[in-house]
Amino acid sequence: MAVIPNKHPMPAQDPVVRAKNFNEVALGYDEETVVAEASRCLQCKKAPCRQGCPVEVDIPAFIKLASERDFAGAIKKLKEKNALPAVCGRVCPQENQCEKYCTVGKKNEPVGIGRIERFCADWELANGVLPQQVAEPTSKKVAIVGSGPSGLTCAADLAKLGHKVTIFEALHVAGGVLMYGIPEFRLPKAVVQAEVQNLKNLGVDIQVNAVVGKFATVDQLMEEGGFDAAFIGTGAGLPYFMNIPGENACGVYSANEFLTRTNLMKAYKFPDADTPIRVGKKVAVLGGGNVAMDAARTALRLGAEESWIVYRRSKTELPARHEEAEHAEEEGVKFAFLTSPTRIIYDDNYWVTGMECLRYELGEPDASGRRSPVPIEGSEFVIDVDTVVVAIGQGPNPLVPRTTKGLECNKKGNIIANLETGATSKPGVYAGGDVVTGAATVILAMGAGRTAAKSIHAYLSGK
């Protein structure tokens, strides 16, 4: 049988239509397509794809089951390694991970591993979640701080091992960035909440509106709350700003605020939902990562006439997932490459009216291996914008590190944890995800949660 050279295309909403709504962009394969795509897999013995998956999903095995229409079997296989396949199938940067190493991809397009994964997970959500085995209760209690992918995964694994798990989440819903950051049109919130419900079914207690370091410190949870161990997965939620003049003017948002108002608080439904947002006519988003793409695409959906990505390097260096940048472009997001702002201009009422920028050129490669941007002197120019969204990165929130005795952090404020075990400098306290690595990916955070769960289980069993 001849190999089909290309991935089966992902059905998607028309760009013109979707740029005006918050419904999911990629619609997912149907059963016939998923079987056809699964049949493109060569079932390689060595399965190079697996080395690209941070949690080593048994890719050929689950794909084989999918090709045989045994979706229950496929999801079971997936879940052995990946606690959140409906999420990962949608948001993993597959082109840099599993699919990058796929044998088929050497000459043709790789197997659409993520798309098949998503289908299997959605199949399970639609057909009822398969029963999960829970071990005998152990009488040990574990506190999980933060309910992002790292915390959710760690909680699920420990609950299955019979431990009593409580998640403490600062916001009013669980899910972390999956709820407040990644937009509805890429990751429907119902999908995330189905995973959260799954956890509750395992007996995990989820306390929302619980800011650790405020209502109680980690030490208090362990000493007074009776927790035998703790996992910290508080993410990288602290927004960085450019530190340029005018950045506090009205109309300048951090990407976190812009996306939180929209996703978590549902400002796109205003006034039916109470939280407002001001999007203006012409929006400039500073940065070139996934967060920036999400903000720029969100701006269009909120009614902006123009939405610009302003990035100081060139298109080849864009850190965003390829597919996301492409989707953004299709929807009408414009790109100003080799450009960076020097100050934000505002009117008498302190409202943004423009942004002064410098043009850049690419110089020598820097420590990250990418060519570093060098400003061109005297190239100042002004662009008219009335909203600016700063999406240049996030650091760890200092609340937990600052209030936990004996928890070592690095200079940037990230918690220092052994990457093989998740252990921190404090006995019984483990950490993982963005708070340890800095802003990374969902699957890496999940992997870290899983690693820590193993160590915590070993620690509790020896206690």
Place this chain on the structure above:
Amino acid sequence: MYKILKKEVLAPTISLFDIEAPMVARSARAGQFVILRTIDEGERIPLTIADFDREKGTITCVFQEVGKTTKELAKFDVGDSLKDFVGPLGEPSHIENFGRVVVVGGGVGVAPIHPIARALKEAGNEVIGIIGARTGELLFWEDKLRSACTELRVTTDDGSYVRQGFVTDVLKEVIEEKGDIALCVAIGPLPMMRAVCNLTKEYNLKTIVSLNSIMVDGTGMCGCCRVTVGGQTKFACVDGPEFDGHQVDFAEMARRSVIYKEQEQIAMEHHQCTCGCGGGK
């Protein structure tokens, strides 16, 4: 959860709730705040902790009806539950024995100044309290403040109760009269805190204010609450809400506080025409 155990209407448009929230009450301290939501898809609004009872596990909030959410909140009754309630947020007030201090509460700011006055007095300070309102009808907690302070002075803008004058007029008299005062703490509407700071600057009297910038998460995640203090950007929700008033860029704060004015108006109109009570007409 978050059940309302007591409701009191303190003045027209100003109400008090005791809310069941043991997790918050166990570690609440003067100067901190909570964020609440009344309903699903409602806004997260910050309110200062006006009092707390660790044993009963309750938090007292006093709020003024100014827009959609606070008007909706005012309709809640004993036995009703709030959707969400999180805290204690922000840094607590710095309390020590300074000697002689003045606390100034304006309008609804009388409520949050109360636990601070009490804590300062318990720490051994001589606490001179000044409270004021636009008109006598809007003044509340005079008794509570009288017992929390060593000495209390009351004023109204229109002179309808006790005397006529702004809290700054009274503050000036107190400063002139008493001389050495170690610290001033002022909470109230933005223009009032600004006026207090302008006055105390003249006397080189260190002044702490509690900033009510617009907030979303209250945990340092969004940067919505940023304020410029001493030339540096701070997040009011985690670095504050209390700051050295002489360092605060009040002009910036004032402009940022009206960012959503248009939308707030829309929200109010939308609210009034759907609630079925025929209100707002």
